[in-house]
Amino acid sequence: MITPCPAITTEDVAVPWTLPSRPSRRSLLAGAAGAAGAALLTGCSDDRPAGGEPRIPLERRMRETAVRDSARLLERYDATAAAHPALAARLAPLRAAVAAHSAALALTPAGSPSPSASPSAGTGAAAPAATGEPVPPKPAEALTALADAERSLSEARTIDLAGAPGELARMLASVAACGAVHAYLLTSTPGATS
Template sequence: MSITTPPPPPTPASDTKSSASPASAESSARDAAVPRRRSLLLGGGALGAVALLSGCSDDAEPRRDAGGEAAGALLRSRGARDSTALLARYDATVDAHPDLAERLAPLREETARHAAVFTTKDRSASPSATASRSPSAGGQRVPKVPKDEKQALSALAQAERQTADTRTAALATAPPELARLLASVAACGAAHVYLLTQRDTDS
């Protein structure tokens, strides 16, 4: 009689799953933790950058404002001085050539307005505030005016041109609001040059 050896019992499926599940769970947890940690680091770095930029901005802002105010005050002082000098030249030209009074009146009025705006920091300053002879304009050394009428107009146009060029050059260092004012006044000065020389060109 032969004896048959029974086959070994099958390994339970639950044992295979249970032996693989701890490693799989650990790997899944590790993979999930990596993106989360990266997000936290990026978020923290972004917050740190914002805080750093804010700190630099807060520290630099007062210094920039102080520097801008000082530069603006200096440019305004120069603007008022240059406009007052032009005003004195207009007055001297009219004194030497009374027949030019009517022609020069509107240009002088605008020059007086410019002097007022630079002095008072008020763009709404009335032209009549300095339309008459002011002590500052009359107190300056009276410019020498050529005896010839055309030469007198040419000298006045040259003074306007030099002043406009000076103001245009100052735009690079002027605070934004004052730069707009300087650009406007410089353009007005260029128009004065044209009006002062137009008739001589046409004749």
């Protein structure tokens, strides 16, 4: 048979009570150094979220989107020139500028091409328009449609400036300005004086 334990009261046990001491400077510095080291080690991770998929940096995502948009615009230029061969000479310098913009946007800050950069960008190879929009049958309407595409992309890039990192923001501003000029040139009468 088990005998019950006698009840112990606080009168039976002497518990000294003292104020907790303040941490020493040495322990505070050691704790701060440990926290800083942990933060540095966390910053050296492989930039993968919990799901295991790598995060793509903002600048790279923005560049890839800009390159894709420029590729679509190049396809529109190619489709317009193919549908209206008489406009090809007028469109050639503007198309070349769009190809140059695409190539410049495809370069990462270190100068190497981004992984999604199209190797055929800027080669001048004709491709069907992937936008699904047919080229208008009249040359003037085709130029207006191309100008609308330039203007729309220029406006979108101007909006993207707010979230773009420094160097990319400057490049997007320049390319957006060129797009606005292209839209004007596409709808102005060549050789006309104002």
